[in-house]
Amino acid sequence: MMAYGRKWAFVFVAVAFLFSMGEGGVLKLGFYDEVCPLAEDIVYNVVKRHIPLAPSLAAPLIRMHFHDCFVRGCDGSVLLNSTKDNKAEKEAIPNQSLRGFSLIDEAKALLEQHCPGVVSCADILALIARDAVFVAHGGPYWNVPTGRRDGLISHESEALANIPGPTFNFSQLIKSFSSKGLDIKDLVYLSGAHTIGIATCGPNTFSKRLYNFSGRGDSDVDPSMDKYYVDNLKKYKCKSPKDNTTIVEMDPGSHRTFDISYYKLLNKRRGLFQSDAALLTDATSRYYIDQLIEGSIDNFFAGFAESVEKMGQVGVLTGSAGEIRHHCAFVNY
Incomplete structure (x- = not known):
């Protein structure tokens, strides 16, 4: 199965490269190759360990990536928990049926052990969405240019205002x-x-x-x-x-x-x-x-x-913008 996936990776490499040149060329394939070379393998292994036992998680995970990108761009804001002063995107009706947060948390915990403070939650979500679709359903294996940073803001109202609804014309x-x-x-x-x-x-x-x-x-x-x-x-x-x-x-x-x-x-x-x-x-x-x-x-x-590669680069935070969260459900303090 991985051999087939890698074939698709090569097929789409030119497309991904072209998209990675947008917005100043800040996202790129293999962004973590030098600073955390096992990053994508760690994420993939979490998916490979759990998704065959719960293949129904693939759909909400690709939808989570979609919902994340449609609110403030692909910055992991959908992963943040609410606080006593703020209802986060998770609370919005379109996001209440999302599942798979525990896989993202597990991948993040492993990455923090391996290379602390390096891999963003936004990148983990983008990678897990791809890997889950491939592992569970034999879907396409697309390239994920990385280098996203995590957002600091998550509001229920913004999710309601930005996520396209099932009743839309x-x-x-x-x-x-x-x-x-x-x-x-x-x-x-x-x-x-x-x-x-x-x-x-x-x-x-x-x-x-x-x-x-x-x-x-x-x-x-x-x-x-x-x-x-x-x-x-x-x-x-x-x-x-x-x-x-x-x-x-x-x-x-x-x-x-x-x-x-x-x-x-x-x-x-x-x-x-x-x-x-x-x-x-x-x-x-x-x-x-x-x-x-x-x-x-x-x-x-x-x-x-x-199209999913293109969507995955909507409104990304890069460089010194945002942060690299220590835990995907909370901003750093």
Whole structure:
């Protein structure tokens, strides 16, 4: 498996190098090679030890990386705990279902033993997200240019204001993504992470599409959703509009494999979220979806790798900005 991953690393090295030249060229592949040469191996070994036993953690870990980058940039702010005077990003509704913090804490503790005060939590999160997807689901192995530093600020309100929601329409989605320097292609490819995702029923996620969509009663459903899919969700999963706990796979039948099945279901109007369905409402995004369905898994892996590498360099702190946290849940004192 590692041999296959390294093949992808070489395939994408040119792309990663180009992105690492942005923002003053401060992120680079192998940033820790001289100061902590085993850093990436230590992170990978933590993932390899735990993820095969809990493969469902891969989806929330890649989502954690996404949510981190969309609030103040990729600075590890999503990892900070709340204090008596401040509710942190973890408290925001979009982040309450995130899991895998213990893996990040374990990797950080090992790195602090090996090379204290060197490897940032923001870099650990970026590396763990990549490694978890690869180890658990045979997903793409993309390069992660490193050199990020950790942020000092984390506010619940900023997470609510910046993380794109499952009820967003296309205009809202593209406004959110473009504010981070990401385009329609990035939106389509990054949405492909839903191929391994799960969600719970509830009005904050998708069940409003099944019940009282337009405010006319519980038999009123989202007309953009396939009727057979709606009927099955209501019969076997979200049996009541009050259900907030039942788990639903975003890519039924294929949620353990990182593949293009998500896009095929999307094209059949079986995307779980309104934000999924919104991808079909724009000609350019539909073009990319059609390309993905007609193309090979290698094309999807390459495009996803390019977009996630690009996202991983949004608003990074480098040089003397921020800090290198001693523990990922707390700022240094």
